[in-house]
Amino acid sequence: MKLTYSNFGRITVDGKVYDHDIIVYPSGKVEKRRKWLSKEKHGTSHKLDPDELREYLREEFDVLLVGTGFYGRLSLLPESRGLVGKKEVIELPTDNAAERFNEIHREKRVLAIFHVTC
Template sequence: MRAEYPGFGRIVIDGKTYDHDVVVYPSGRVEKRKKWLSKNKHGTSHRFDLEELREYLKEDFDVLLIGTGAYGMLSLLPGGRKLVKGKEVIELPTGKAIEKFSELSGRKRVLAVFHITC
């Protein structure tokens, strides 16, 4: 699976461009991030809530990779780390997270959440 972060507000997954946050499952399925779940609870989608994370636990994975945005604004709340206990969790600015995604793809089952703006 190939991913690129050409810049603020856009991400390209296997040649398809998205202009919204995405979740990439280990199977390669891509869906729009359900950030309203966090926003409704915390008033911002920059706090990655446990309830939102539960929505993405549809496939088994080894690594939860979070692209925190161009400026690193998205953060996983502590309850999220407890929910995925025993799994590797990596949080990086989205550009770096894309590099890590490319490095891990094919070697590990990666569940990736990419915030594509701030």
Template sequence: MKPKIDSTSFGSITVEGKAFEHDILIRLDGRVEKRTKKLSKALYGTSHKISLEEAEHIYEEGTEKIIMGTGQTGFVELSDEAEAFFRKKRCSIELLPTPWAIERWNELEGRIVAMFHVTC
């Protein structure tokens, strides 16, 4: 079941009434997990650029679309390798500032995974 995202503010996101004070990943089955941003930070020194390794962690077989909340002001971006990986999997991706990504997540249906960065 796809959970509804209630709101976000700098440093937090609320999903189905539960507040998280860290970046999150929402899986195809609706599970909410803490984002494993160390996968990107180890390579780039920042979690604002999604590495191939993190892209492989985000993607689940059968995912048709990924919604990526790029932060309150939109700092997160994909590496070229991550973008190529999603393209190879024929998985479309939408990168939007987190407040807009939440709106998009709540309106979409289908086999969708999401990652939301809650700062910057």
């Protein structure tokens, strides 16, 4: 699996282009982020709420990787971070997060959330 984030608003996974935020599961499944769950509570989808994160905790993982967007606007709330316990959490701008995903996904089970705009 290979990810590229070369354009604001678009991310590519194995040649398939997505123009919305995505979740990449350790199994390789890709789905659209349910950002409305955070937006309903906080008025913005730039705060990753625990209720939203719970939706993605379906598969075992070693690392939670959050691509925070082109300008780094998406933030993982402290309560959300608490849901993953002592597992490794990496938050990086989306271009760097995509590179990091490519480096580690063969060695570790990565649950990745990518914000593709701001």
